[in-house]
Amino acid sequence: MTIRMDNIGIVVEDLTPVIAFFGDLGLELEGRAMAEGEWAGRCTGLGDQRVEVAMMRTPDGHGGLELSHFLEPEVIEDHRTAPVNALGYLRVMFTVDDIDATLARLDRHGTQLVSTDVVQYEDVYKLCYIRGPEGILVGLAQSL
Numbered sequence: 051m052t053i054r055m056d057n058i059g060i061v062v063e064d065l066t067p068v069i070a071f072f073g074d075l076g077l078e079l080e081g082r083a084m085a086e087g088e089w090a091g092r093c094t095g096l097g098d099q100r101v102e103v104a105m106m107r108t109p110d111g112h113g114g115l116e117l118s119h120f121l122e123p124e125v126i127e128d129h130r131t132a133p134v135n136a137l138g139y140l141r142v143m144f145t146v147d148d149i150d151a152t153l154a155r156l157d158r159h160g161t162q163l164v165s166t167d168v169v170q171y172e173d174v175y176k177l178c179y180i181r182g183p184e185g186i187l188v189g190l191a192q193s194l
Contacts, residue, residue: 057105057114058142060186065104065119067183071159075144075152075188077106077115085118096123108144115142130185134164141179143189149176152190159183170194 062068069079086100100121107114134140146152149168153161164179164187171177176192 057116059116059118061118061120061125062184063119065102065117068117068186069104069106071156071183072106072115074155074159077108080105080107099123134179141187141189143191145191145193147192149178149190149192156180
């Protein structure tokens with residue numbers, strides 16, 4: 051059996067700044083389109099829906115991020131401020147070459163460290179969690 055994870059989905063209020071944030075992180079925008087009609091509602095179980103979707107990929111082509119902005123039906127819950135130990139979606143983690151340079155690049159998006167600093171796990175990783183646009187929780191790891 052072969053299995054490959056294609057993407058992680060995140061629902062957002064405004065695609066444009068979130069696309070810019072993940073673009074500055076290093077992901078590439080594959081495309082932006084509407085997902086609507088009977089087939090889309092059957093797939094998600096939401097019935098009649100209109101969703102603007104942006105697909106982003108990591109430069110190696112293996113990891114994907116599907117950003118969705120629901121026009122219909124409207125969003126009914128908001129979990130963006132949930133702490134790391136909440137059930138359900140927690141965060142998306144990316145490995146980067148230089149965590150300090152990445153944080154500096156993302157600073158223009160108003161990102162904030164969840165903790166007070168970047169931590170080091172033994173001689174293996176430097177790690178941190180940040181809140182990006184719309185409070186999206188993102189983990190960054192740098193191999194040492």
